Amino acid sequence: MPTLTDRFGRVHDYLRISVTDRCNLRCLYCMPEEGMDFTESENLMSYDQIVEVVEAGAALGITKLRITGGEPLIRPGLDGLISRLSAIDGIQDIALTTNGIFLAKQAEALKAAGLNRVNISLDTLDSSRFRFIARRGELKRVMEGIEAAAAVGFDPIKLNCVLLKEVNEDEIADFLKLAYDQPMHVRFIEYMPIGHADENWKKHYLPLTRVLEVAEREGYEISRRTNVHGNGPSDDWQMKGARGSFGLIHPISDHFCSNCNRLRLTADGSIKPCLYWVDELNVKDAFGHPEEMQRLLLRAMDIKPENHEMAAKLADGAQTHVPTERRMSQIGG
Secondary structure, three states: OOOOEOOOOOEOOEEEEEOOOOOOOOOOOOOOOOOOOOOOHHHOOOHHHHHHHHHHHHHOOOOEEEEEOOOHHHOOOHHHHHHHHHOOOOOOEEEEEEOOOOHHHHHHHHHHHOOOEEEEEOOOOOHHHHHHHHOOOOHHHHHHHHHHHHHHOOOOEEEEEEEOOOOOHHHHHHHHHHHHHOOEEEEEEEOOOOOOOOHHHHHHOOOOHHHHHHHHHOOOOEEEOOOOOOOOOOEEEEEOOOOOEEEEEOOOOOOOHHHOOEEEEOOOOEEEOOOOOOOOEEOHHHOOOHHHHHHHHHHHHHHOOOOOOHHHHHHOOOOOOOOOOOOHHHOOO
């Protein structure tokens, strides 16, 4: 049986699955507050179809899955899907990326279904600032979701913080303290432009070297960490004496393309070899034909680019290859 190896020798064992493009929040770095067009429910992949894609991928060496959105927890019956995915031969690890709003009510069922890990978006520890960034929802519900995730035994729990200059950069020290005091892995993520390098992105972009500067200023003794489970693209750091740790994800200033091991499955049924590239292959015609589905996944390896070239495009002020409909929630690994 062939494996999912691309033209540049990168072996792919990780599939990210978007179960919906809808979200209950409207984070200012992700989408406009109004006027979004989402995929109609009848055009979303069914859970049966998702299972079929994963079965084909597992036969080719996929062992790790991540469930994403939009916000995946708004789709009903997600625990049932996870239960079916966890039973597929070869699947060893299933993770979820969520904004946490609905996690408290679903954490126990998700854990029982076979979910191993959670990444929770948390861009601020201030309630009023949360409303400014997310435009909807309450910080309290996210914190309740984090507590529930810890209570049912998800490990590790990763908190994804998109760092925005002049918005939440003054909270870097607070997030570092959170990682010092609690067994959490806080991951600071570079603000990426969705669609183009506009003035708002230029105004709020902040290189993640700022995090290391703050850690030094606060007196933490830090060292690189290499044993974070499922660390993916994160550049991880340990603080001496800390219960948790922190990481840096910088897709622009120091992209991680050379080590990319993942494919993306969109909510409407396309395989994307690269999240930051427009090329994709629709899988719908392959449903019911396992060998054809496998051939399509192997074809994705043939068209995957060596790197996304986002930094170069932004330096030129040109249009990026990031489709405007894709969500920031698909970043964190």
